[in-house]
Amino acid sequence: MSQGKFITFEGGEGTGKTTQSRLLSERLQKEGYDVVLTREPGGTQAGEALRDVFVSHEGQNWPLSAQMLFMFTARSLHYEHIIKPEIEIGKIVICDRFADSTLAYQGYALGGNIDQFESLKKMVLGDFEPDLTFMFDIDPFEGLIRASGRDNQEDTFEEKDISFHEKLRQAYLDIAENNPDRCHVIDAAEEIDTISTQIWDKVKEVL
Numbered sequence: 720m721s722q723g724k725f726i727t728f729e730g731g732e733g734t735g736k737t738t739q740s741r742l743l744s745e746r747l748q749k750e751g752y753d754v755v756l757t758r759e760p761g762g763t764q765a766g767e768a769l770r771d772v773f774v775s776h777e778g779q780n781w782p783l784s785a786q787m788l789f790m791f792t793a794r795s796l797h798y799e800h801i802i803k804p805e806i807e808i809g810k811i812v813i814c815d816r817f818a819d820s821t822l823a824y825q826g827y828a829l830g831g832n833i834d835q836f837e838s839l840k841k842m843v844l845g846d847f848e849p850d851l852t853f854m855f856d857i858d859p860f861e862g863l864i865r866a867s868g869r870d871n872q873e874d875t876f877e878e879k880d881i882s883f884h885e886k887l888r889q890a891y892l893d894i895a896e897n898n899p900d901r902c903h904v905i906d907a908a909e910e911i912d913t914i915s916t917q918i919w920d921k922v923k924e925v926l
């Protein structure tokens with residue numbers, strides 16, 4: 720049986736990562752791979768219910784410790800019930816957001832306690848890390864325009880001011896710089912086809 724892989728898609732609002740994670744999943748399936756496409760917060764039935772609570776009860780304004788605990792609660796269920804077992808049976812798990820989102824949003828951009836983040840990460844994931852992470856980078860103005868055009872009823876971080884989105888962008892770039900082995904920055908202003916080709920070339924290297 721071939722070794723499973725874990726590939727994550729990360730970035731701020733309106734970067735196009737959700738579209739690209741779907742395109743990668745379709746491409747891999749066409750090539751004959753067993754793929755699981757999932758997302759955070761969410762992924763499990765309980766995790767999706769938790770997501771609904773977060774996006775419909777102004778989760779973005781909760782105390783930062785509550786936001787971090789919440790994300791890692793949903794992530795623990797997701798990791799133990801889906802991500803880990805699916806990788807163990809050789810599947811390629813593609814996840815739209817993962818722990819880097821908690822570090823970028825609740826940690827760097829909102830100013831949460833990074834030591835608390837690291838402790839929760841260790842408790843929930845141990846030393847587990849994605850095999851490959853795509854960091855979608857775009858000028859936040861452009862990202863917010865794109866995000867506002869989506870048919871999405873979820874109440875998220877889009878309403879925060881531009882300085883928050885600038886911090887978030889820098890947070891992801893810093894995470895990518897600190898983890899060069901797994902992170903690959905994508906210029907999200909490029910055409911959809913150009914980006915999907917870049918992603919496919921990188922994915923082929925880890926398969």
Ligand code: TMP
Nearest residue numbers: 759760790816817820821824825875876
């Ligand atoms: P989405 O933009 O991918 O639909 O994600 C939903 C929102 O959840 C988005 O505004 C970012 C937020 N989020 C966090 O704040 N921390 C996290 O750890 C995750 C996974 C998502």
